Amino acid sequence: MTEAKIGVFICDCGGAMKNIDFPTIKGELDAIADVASVNLSSDLCLEEGRAKMLSCIKDENIDRVVVAACAPQLKEHVFQQVLRSAALNSYLMSMADIREQCSWAHEGDVTTKACGLIKMAIGRARLLQPVEQKDLLVKQEVLLVGGGFSAMSSAIQLSRLGLHTTLLVGDSALGVRSRELEELLGLEVAPMTEAIDRDKNIEIVTSAELVGMEGTAGNFAVRIRKGGEEFVQSFGAIIFATGPRTEILPQDPGSKSSTRIVSQERLARWLRASSPQPRPRSVAFVFDSSDECSRLPTLVTLNNALAVKRSWGSEVYVFCKNVKVDSEGAEELYHQARERGVVFLKFEDSPGISIEDGLVRIEAKDVLLGQDATLTCDVVVAEEKVSPAAGTDDLRSLLNVRTDSRGFLQDDNVHLYPVASERKGIFFVGDCRGDLDAARIVADVSSAVMGAHELLARGRITVEAERVKVDPQKCRACLTCIRVCPHSAIQLVRIDSEREVAEISDLACDACGICAGICPAKAIAFQGYSDEQILAQIEVLKAS
């Protein structure tokens, strides 16, 4: 390798780093053999500074650039642009943060440290290699798994953005479950199904399920089973909207089938139908006796309690641990319920529910009164638990993604929040992520649609080619990297009749370097953060 010609550009940020003695630093750096030019500036990120930097790179034939200025997060992209203007690969630059990490952070001798930091950056810059960009074709098709409210609204929005969408529905028709929940959650399903039926951009595959998936973002090969037959179709992105599952939790297992103990859904159907004879005189709701997450149960209970008051005029009691009113309008619903005479009883421990003389008896310890409260009423609407849809666990292992402690997809990782997953091109929206109300689902849908659109809109996507690369000569196919890659970006490929080696997908890779850190054969090179480039920065310690 021929010796690098390093250009160092130091910026004092318009005099914001008065405690650094820049001429001393320049003197010291000038003495380094392969440093071709050291430039002091006070406005490097502004137009004039950039122009000077550009002409210096060109005039001196500089092929590695070191910028010592503010934090790279702020202006790195500006300086990368200068490199590109000079027909230099933008990866041939190393930055030293002498402002936030030096001048502004210390009271003592900052000049020596600043000089050390710049030398670290020079050490790294010396070893930098260009990383080319390339375009990959992506399939402009989105697969939506689910047939509920989230899936339908995602499909409608994607279609508006011009992306062809396939809805994979497990039921025999669209929106079966959503229709049942219409009143409970305040949804309107019919206009959506009609819009989808009219839309030529949306295809519906009913009574089908996803049974396999291979490939990476931009080109997932999805195996679909429908009516005993399987076929493979490719999609650029996949949005999962598999919804939740609600189950009634009877306190006494023996009383599950009782007509006196009903689910929220059954109560809603009951309210919708002609009024029962005789009307229940008293109705009690019990919720949140076993779970912290009570957003949906709260909303549904408040809606139903009000409906009971309106339609039947019964006495209504709500046994609750925690009324979670963080949904839009929930606080208002709660006040309405109280004004109309709904009695809220805050309990500790699980209440005992039993059938006595054809009536339901509830025993609970009231927190506010500090004593046991017993209530006998006609109907109890039992607690419902919101849990992930059936098959979520299989989906998790099929996709190689993680679930949260309750088994919902897309766990609460703030870096992926709200809908992205650890795999590029795969999104989770709506109640498969947890118990979300309608407003949150709408926000989810928009985020996922934006994500899919960003990936697929151009039909091609620009990626860094081989930034993280496996050396096929060194790879012993031990599968360690494939096992640890959090983004499922590594696959085994056959290179000849004898050997298979690991290969990293440029599109699926998120450049974390975990594979490079763990590879026992040191076969993975991560441009910009290779072992040599990291060690070169440590090397400077002794020298300084």
Next chain:
Amino acid sequence: MSREIIAFCCEHSATPAANLAGRLGLHYSENLRLIPVPCAGRVDVVHILKAFEKGAAAVLVLGCEDGACHHIEGNTRARERVRYSRTLLEEIGIDGRRVGMFNLAPDTPHKFLDIVNETNETLKELGGGK
């Protein structure tokens, strides 16, 4: 042994926390040398050991909070490697407390300061540091 502390800092958490500390004018000792890495999981045992070979007084690996790693489990992998490095160091007679793994969020510059100060306190006892 020099007095330098080498800190491998995740670019999604510790590096922004350090930058925020600077921007807020929170001062810490200048013996800290920050090496940004895209994820704490990038840090290899070799990097930690090399730092000691070059005379570092202490090595820190700083990553995202548990359960909130940008790359899902890079921080837990880093913790494993730090633990392993510690056993290697102790084997050759270097106090294992000289290497540490810490988790912090990008908006916690005070925690960053605490970690640096704590390390310097430990170094007072062990020698080196500021």
